[in-house]
Amino acid sequence: MNASDKAASLIHPVSDRSQKLSPSPTLSLNSQAKAMRASGVDVVNLSAGEPDFPTHASVVDAAKAALDAGETRYGKPGGGPDLLKAIVTKFKRDNAVDFAPEQITVGAGAKQILLHAFLTLLNPGDEAIVLSPYWVSYADQIAFSGGTARFVSTLDANAGATSAQHLAAKLEAALSSKSKCLVFSSPSNPSGEVLSEASLKVIADFAKKNNLWVVSDEIYEYLVFEGEHRSILNVAPKLATQTLLINGLSKAFAMTGWRVGYAAGPKEVIARMRMLQSHSSTCLPAFVEKAAVVALSGGKAMIANDLDKYRSRRSVAIEQAKLLESSVGVGHCYPAGAFYVFLDLRPVLQQSKSCKSSMEFGNRLLEKHHVGAVPGEAFGAPGFLRTSYATSIENIQKGFAGIKACAQEVMQS
Template structure:
């Protein structure tokens, strides 16, 4: 029999997030009281006004195909949002609506990368960036933003990583998994390197609305018109409006790139789900009160849980500025509790303490674990109590 699988899928790395989630689910089904801190989605329902808009569109018979790049009315809502929130001006032919920000990124890499093109990916990174780059024939080039650097890369690091094969750099701010945010000044420095070295900037801003303690989010595309022209902004309503399952994301950028993405979408997805597009129009045009309500809830949880996590023996953790994740370095904790790796520590934490966290190895940061605080404060406090007890029971000086 001929080879069944294409070579391109043989290098894919399974998602560590999904693996831990599956194991936690299996234990729960056995009646074990597992607390899962792996969630990458808000624990709130989609706001009522958005649900009502979706129902209204269905009742009106608006359930047919839309243009491949998205409903004109939704593109306008996105254009208005970008102008209102980010001081960025776009035209309709510079916007594409896709099946979630993840698929928008996938489509983007498919249309900009040739075999062997390099994409610079800061560590720690969201698990799908390297895999999507590889699937497009590209080569991930990793640059580490250490904990001492607040998990951010510097302009000099970016400059040092660029070669004649470099096509783009990915900037994810606020970051998954670290929750850190690049300042306006840091973005300007990175943008200057991108201009000088003539590379594209992929700016993933999906956690834009989830920022805390007075910290502001800036889009790197705001730096200048010249920077905007080489930046593809990727965003969506999944995190900001608790619409993860609706699968609506978008890209804003160069019209030539957007047209290529739209052409590819016309042969792959046809269009993003029609009902979800009408719901997203309301998400952007309607009241934003629930967005702020969710943000405040996450901020409150962070304030309550951070000092308790930081007090666990061996844990070294930075206070995140956005998103809803904590990324503590637990390498010492794992060592002092008798484990040869953080991955082994995570596995034992699940089976013995019944707490599911994500090993940082999946994010390029094997000394860390990722904990999501997108769950109730009661469960968060119990989870940290269990982790603390687990560590203290096993700690060996």
């Protein structure tokens, strides 16, 4: 019996809501690349949105000590007092923003926190304005919550960042009487763009004027390589009553598997998100909370060595991207933050007869050149390809060599 036969035999179809979901393309590509590697193929994987560093030893030790002390029971939905205090202190120290513990909730990664945020903020039929290219899960999570995403591109025609003035016009064009919230990540996954202060001001004024919730995903805040990270609430403190700041430990602290994410915002919204948490995954494991406190207290200083490595890798990735530009005409978005270089394959695809989409390019790249990278379709940006430089310099060089060879091949066919 194949999958569709099974579906036909269900006593009822699955809910309309769940039929709106599609598998996460970033996770499936990553597993495809891993499966090829497991079968002996020497795959260079630039598809993972995951640091390759180990979690800091002091964080691991804190979890081990907590396990030895028997901290294996349920914790508090929304976070225990020590963890909430550590998050309050982090916001004060890093972002100069004051929150009370009741304004914070924690969950199993920023991904779960974002889902809970959309389920809490959106009614069926509401629209969410999402800056694009966007992180894959926003679209599915908004749809699952009953909302409709309206995408606003932050790129200009040549993959450069849209000016603040142009962004204001694009936001106005996406507004409707159903608009309820505005969602973005800065630094951005996938483009690496860090929104300028002027663009953040435009977003803040637009949200204020139109009574929109703002969901500001700042999970890459420590990975800003030019200038300093600016939270939307630094730029516009007046937005505090209508903003959820989203953050987590996965990216900065190389703690993807620990599943720690958090949100800060108005306490009435946070109280609802905590209730939802109590009915979904309940709480973080107590020993994970102990480890998270150590990471949050260590802050950016704790990951100084990792940041140095990212800086070197980023230089190599930019150098390689420039080489791609001069040799095969592939452009890129300027990667000021996060750990991605978002390549613009459109000039190559336009010249090719056999390869017309970044999806086809990504498949060919993996199958023939053994390089994993994520096609832009996943992020609402067909024609682009996301490469991650959270890997060794050798892999970055090999991966870009594969992309160049693939581009040359498709331009001739």
